[in-house]
Amino acid sequence: MSITIARRTLLAAPLLAAPRIAAAQAWPARPIRWIVNFPPGGAADILSRTLGEHFGNKLGQPIVIENRPGAGGMLGADLVAKARGDTHIVMMSSAASHGIGPVLYANVPYDPLADFTHIHLVGTFPSVLIVGPNVAVANVAELLALARSRPGEITYGSGGNGTMNHLIGQLLARTAGVELTHVPYRGSAPAMTDLMGGQIPALMESLPTAIGNIRGGRMRPIATSEAERSPALPDVPTFAEAGLATVTSTNWFGFSTPAGIPSEIAARWEAEIGAALTSDAVQQRFASIGVRPGTMGAEGYTTLIRDELTRWREVIRVGNIRVD
Numbered sequence: 001m002s003i004t005i006a007r008r009t010l011l012a013a014p015l016l017a018a019p020r021i022a023a024a025q026a027w028p029a030r031p032i033r034w035i036v037n038f039p040p041g042g043a044a045d046i047l048s049r050t051l052g053e054h055f056g057n058k059l060g061q062p063i064v065i066e067n068r069p070g071a072g073g074m075l076g077a078d079l080v081a082k083a084r085g086d087t088h089i090v091m092m093s094s095a096a097s098h099g100i101g102p103v104l105y106a107n108v109p110y111d112p113l114a115d116f117t118h119i120h121l122v123g124t125f126p127s128v129l130i131v132g133p134n135v136a137v138a139n140v141a142e143l144l145a146l147a148r149s150r151p152g153e154i155t156y157g158s159g160g161n162g163t164m165n166h167l168i169g170q171l172l173a174r175t176a177g178v179e180l181t182h183v184p185y186r187g188s189a190p191a192m193t194d195l196m197g198g199q200i201p202a203l204m205e206s207l208p209t210a211i212g213n214i215r216g217g218r219m220r221p222i223a224t225s226e227a228e229r230s231p232a233l234p235d236v237p238t239f240a241e242a243g244l245a246t247v248t249s250t251n252w253f254g255f256s257t258p259a260g261i262p263s264e265i266a267a268r269w270e271a272e273i274g275a276a277l278t279s280d281a282v283q284q285r286f287a288s289i290g291v292r293p294g295t296m297g298a299e300g301y302t303t304l305i306r307d308e309l310t311r312w313r314e315v316i317r318v319g320n321i322r323v324d
Contacts, residue, residue: 037076039187043207159209
């Protein structure tokens with residue numbers, strides 16, 4: 001009897017697997033929705049459209065970029081989290097939606113690990129502290145001195161509450177012992193417009209988003225957030241060089257799908273994204289905006305998210321950081 005059961009189990013296994021294999025082979029069967037959980041023109045949007053253009057018709061179906069901003073990227077992330085098992089929706093996950101927001105806000109409606117299949121790290125880059133063209137400071141030390149002389153009057157903008165740029169600004173203020181007032185915007189574009197128009201004196205922004213205006217002379221960078229200088233801004237010092245070693249952080253964006261998709265499709269995505277990131281066209285585009293292509297696949301990227309959740313939970317606790 002036991003032998004008969006074993007034989008039936010062995011015979012049944014391929015039959016049970018057959019529908020999953022067939023579904024994977026037929027994929028994609030319709031256009032793929034690529035959710036960008038930030039407004040147009042930001043880093044997530046730029047990276048998503050760069051990869052979307054690379055894929056073109058490679059998958060046999062169009063990729064439709066869909067901006068769903070709000071709540072520091074969490075609204076778009078929640079949309080994807082609730083599409084469990086859907087093989088035709090993907091997103092650009094980020095430090096904001098999967099590393100900071102889930103430990104900064106109460107009652108986040110999704111689990112940043114359990115509700116997603118994390119596929120590949122897409123890119124990393126620094127935040128950059130920028131001042132407007134008419135702000136008479138030459139470096140971080142002078143901006144901090146100005147803030148000390150006018151407590152609470154000096155503002156800095158960011159693309160929204162709960163973003164990496166918001167948190168780095170808070171870290172800067174607490175590390176330097178000054179009071180900087182955060183002004184959250186609904187995206188990077190209006191924040192940069194106000195900086196150039198003189199409505200705010202300073203802005204913490206992602207390098208890929210700001211680099212065009214920096215190169216055009218419309219705004220002036222005074223520090224970057226990574227441990228080493230960015231090759232795209234070799235003359236701009238880091239916060240560490242300014243004596244603020246703890247104000248060191250890297251922005252990251254990655255490619256994720258809902259949890260519950262077939263492993264064959266997850267593996268296909270991992271291979272496709274990995275190939276795209278090593279292509280000459282994508283590497284050249286990323287280099288032009290100061291982005292290092294990601295080299296972590298599914299396992300490494302998932303571990304990165306888990307580590308970042310731990311790190312930012314402690315930073316937020318120690319700094320008693322709250323949203324505005």
